[in-house]
Amino acid sequence: MAALGRPRRSCLAVPGSSVKMLGKAQGLPADQVFLDLEDAVAALAKPDARKNVVAALNDGDWAGKTRAVRVNDLTTPWTYRDVIEVVEGAGANLDCIILPKVQSAAHVEWLDLTLTQIERAIGLPVGGIGIEAQIENAAGLVNVDAIAAASRRMETIIFGPADFMASINMRSLTVGALIPDYPGDPYHYILMRLLMAARMHDLQAIDGPFLQIRDLDGFHAAARRSAALGFDGKWVLHPGQIETANEIYSPAQEDYDRAELILDAYEHATSEAGGLRGAVMLGDEMIDEASRKMALVVSAKGRAAGMKRTTAFTPPN
Ligand code: GLV
Numbered sequence: 001m002a003a004l005g006r007p008r009r010s011c012l013a014v015p016g017s018s019v020k021m022l023g024k025a026q027g028l029p030a031d032q033v034f035l036d037l038e039d040a041v042a043a044l045a046k047p048d049a050r051k052n053v054v055a056a057l058n059d060g061d062w063a064g065k066t067r068a069v070r071v072n073d074l075t076t077p078w079t080y081r082d083v084i085e086v087v088e089g090a091g092a093n094l095d096c097i098i099l100p101k102v103q104s105a106a107h108v109e110w111l112d113l114t115l116t117q118i119e120r121a122i123g124l125p126v127g128g129i130g131i132e133a134q135i136e137n138a139a140g141l142v143n144v145d146a147i148a149a150a151s152r153r154m155e156t157i158i159f160g161p162a163d164f165m166a167s168i169n170m171r172s173l174t175v176g177a178l179i180p181d182y183p184g185d186p187y188h189y190i191l192m193r194l195l196m197a198a199r200m201h202d203l204q205a206i207d208g209p210f211l212q213i214r215d216l217d218g219f220h221a222a223a224r225r226s227a228a229l230g231f232d233g234k235w236v237l238h239p240g241q242i243e244t245a246n247e248i249y250s251p252a253q254e255d256y257d258r259a260e261l262i263l264d265a266y267e268h269a270t271s272e273a274g275g276l277r278g279a280v281m282l283g284d285e286m287i288d289e290a291s292r293k294m295a296l297v298v299s300a301k302g303r304a305a306g307m308k309r310t311t312a313f314t315p316p317n
């Protein structure tokens, strides 16, 4: 699945234990929903949560949304039952499984093989269900290239800041926010590392949650930081964060218009009619093949977000 595949500007967490929230999420404008069986669900509530998630996938109206389920990680006793119950029960109405706390390629390979078995057993297309790998500790980060390459089902690499901060003993309790004692962005290295692995394997890179759900300015600032690096979207924990994420991970209208203009101008310049030129002026800017590649990224994100251009290209005479 290409990095610019399914839109995932906003990925809404929905606890599998809450029938009410599983219902409400269907009407919200998130690009992706993930029905959670992991950390938003208490241990004793997990068996019922599996049933709620299967029912919500089969009976709910998720039109226009990517449907994922986050199962428990492979150090728990729950993962295999999560996968079997959810995929046997609702595999035809499911796009991806999110595997949290992935530490090595073997974790993804296990999930890939298990999905293949279930798909064969119940007659679903083999390979139809994608995998999203959440990186939440040092082992996952160190092994992220192998994790990204571990299966053709891989669609995203996701950052899990809360577990990550805890696992490396980072001294902060405010997940996703900057730390006053550190004169920079403490997440920069981690985010760039995840982004490189994702891009190398043509996957999407997704930023994790911002837990202070009433601090919309803080959410805005955190989302802008990862969007500026090239991340494709971010987890949202509250309906109030959705529109902001959709806006921040889409290009600005002005940038989208400019990208489409660069593509048209460059195509014209390199054609017979344009004199077969490899570099031309567009306004005050010199554009060439590298400009085209940069414009392609912005244009693809804008088109995936359903944006319409507001300017047309007029060939110079
Ligand atoms: C999400 O799972 C996180 O740990 O931040």
Ligand code: MG
Pocket: 039, 100, 136, 160, 162, 163
């Ligand atoms: Mg986590």
